[in-house]
Amino acid sequence: MSENINTLFEQLSTYTSTPAYPFHMPGHKRLFGVDEMPYKIDITEIDNFDNLHAPCGIIKRIENKLAAAFDSDHAFMLVNGSTGGILSAISAVSDIGDDIIIARNCHKSVYNAAMIRRLNAEYIYPETDENGICQSIKPEDVSAAIEKAPHAKSVVLTSPTYEGVVSDIESIAKICHEHNIPLVTDSAHGAHMKFCAFGQKGESISGGADIVIKSLHKTLPALTQTAAAFLNSDLISEETFRNYLEIYQTSSPSYPLMASIELCIDHITAHKDEFKLYEQRLHDFYEKMSDLKHLQLLSNNNYMYSRDIGKIIITTFKANITGYELMKKLRDEYQLELEMSMPTYSLAMTSICDSVEGFERLAQALKEIDSTLKYEKKEPFPPLPRPRKADPEKGEKGETRSIYIYPPGIPIVAASEVCGENELRYLKKWQPQSHRL
Numbered sequence: 001m002s003e004n005i006n007t008l009f010e011q012l013s014t015y016t017s018t019p020a021y022p023f024h025m026p027g028h029k030r031l032f033g034v035d036e037m038p039y040k041i042d043i044t045e046i047d048n049f050d051n052l053h054a055p056c057g058i059i060k061r062i063e064n065k066l067a068a069a070f071d072s073d074h075a076f077m078l079v080n081g082s083t084g085g086i087l088s089a090i091s092a093v094s095d096i097g098d099d100i101i102i103a104r105n106c107h108k109s110v111y112n113a114a115m116i117r118r119l120n121a122e123y124i125y126p127e128t129d130e131n132g133i134c135q136s137i138k139p140e141d142v143s144a145a146i147e148k149a150p151h152a153k154s155v156v157l158t159s160p161t162y163e164g165v166v167s168d169i170e171s172i173a174k175i176c177h178e179h180n181i182p183l184v185t186d187s188a189h190g191a192h193m194k195f196c197a198f199g200q201k202g203e204s205i206s207g208g209a210d211i212v213i214k215s216l217h218k219t220l221p222a223l224t225q226t227a228a229a230f231l232n233s234d235l236i237s238e239e240t241f242r243n244y245l246e247i248y249q250t251s252s253p254s255y256p257l258m259a260s261i262e263l264c265i266d267h268i269t270a271h272k273d274e275f276k277l278y279e280q281r282l283h284d285f286y287e288k289m290s291d292l293k294h295l296q297l298l299s300n301n302n303y304m305y306s307r308d309i310g311k312i313i314i315t316t317f318k319a320n321i322t323g324y325e326l327m328k329k330l331r332d333e334y335q336l337e338l339e340m341s342m343p344t345y346s347l348a349m350t351s352i353c354d355s356v357e358g359f360e361r362l363a364q365a366l367k368e369i370d371s372t373l374k375y376e377k378k379e380p381f382p383p384l385p386r387p388r389k390a391d392p393e394k395g396e397k398g399e400t401r402s403i404y405i406y407p408p409g410i411p412i413v414a415a416s417e418v419c420g421e422n423e424l425r426y427l428k429k430w431q432p433q434s435h436r437l
């Protein structure tokens with residue numbers, strides 16, 4: 001950036017006036033909205049503007065709209081991302097020191113909630129593919145975990161994952177409910193799924209999960225930090241959940257963020273056709289990419305219940321380029337900014353706001369890069385390590401820290417665990433990114 005730039009606002013203004021195309025969050029792709037900086041609508045809880053923590057007026061109306069749009073009994077606006085919703089959900093289902101079942105590929109916010117509540121976690125380890133991508137959580141693994149931890153207060157899993165891997169929520173919810181255990185799904189990456197044909201299989205609210213958390217900002221046209229929680233449960237009361245939302249969320253919720261949630265919901269309910277056009281663009285894109293020689297686009301495999309095709313994963317497993325290099329090349333030579341990269345893949349995140357031109361630019365760039373590559377087979381990624389448990393108190397006080405790659409923010413070793421040789425070997429696989437650890 002130029003030396004004349006002094007403020008974050010100036011840097012943002014300069015960057016966003018370049019031709020850089022965003023294949024990353026937020027889902028509005030900077031094409032949606034009214035103002036560059038929303039000072040004019042930034043107020044506090046003055047008369048007639050209701051209160052997020054005790055809504056009975058205009059904010060209650062937005063929550064009702066959210067509930068209707070997602071076919072949910074109850075909906076709650078979240079203004080500090082899915083993180084606030086996840087901390088609240090796990091607190092609402094557990095008492096201090098309880099047992100809980102957690103899918104090992106959950107986001108760090110799940111681990112942080114478990115640490116704060118001193119929960120004793122029984123982990124479900126998903127299989128991983130050659131790229132290290134975690135596959136679906138299997139219903140039979142949930143049954144086995146419940147057998148091991150019969151007093152668990154909840155099962156918590158992520159679906160869809162950051163890479164778009166979806167689990168069979170309907171079967172898993174059935175198993176949980178047979179044992180009177182609520183299912184919490186972190187569907188931070190799945191706010192768009194209900195509105196897409198490809199998103200129906202495994203959809204978490206219709207599948208029967210008790211609490212579902214969705215970031216609106218990740219895959220829908222809404223401002224960063226906006227999210228929503230959905231409650232459909234005989235096992236958790238609305239009062240308890242709202243109480244924890246009040247504890248974990250700011251007491252000064254941003255009106256521009258809440259207005260953005262309403263604009264987003266109004267837009268997607270009035271323009272359902274945009275999801276059809278989006279799916280068509282995605283199908284056209286995958287079709288165009290079918291003759292790539294060395295790069296490959298990830299598709300469903302036997303270990304995946306279903307997948308969000310809006311997460312375009314370009315694997316470099318059989319090419320003489322790493323995922324990091326591919327992402328850099330797309331940035332430097334094509335001005336296409338992707339969401340993230342790993343040793344053998346790069347991830348482009350899409351939404352209804354992506355243009356035909358954007359998809360065309362990505363397709364053209366991948367074809368050109370592919371034509372310059374050679375075959376090179378990489379070593380498959382090892383399965384997730386299983387670190388030994390240690391003292392949770394040290395983690396909460398910051399004396400020990402979780403180790404994770406961000407994104408996706410999944411702890412490889414949690415703060416309450418020991419980093420042994422196996423874990424170190426696993427971490428070395430990410431060495432080119434080690435500065436981000």
Ligand SMILES: Cc1ncc(COP(=O)(O)O)c(C=O)c1O
Nearest residue numbers: 080081082083107162186188215
């Ligand atoms: C799977 C998953 N869950 C939860 C979160 C937290 O969401 P937010 O950033 O909206 O707080 C993230 C963030 O990247 C995530 O990837």
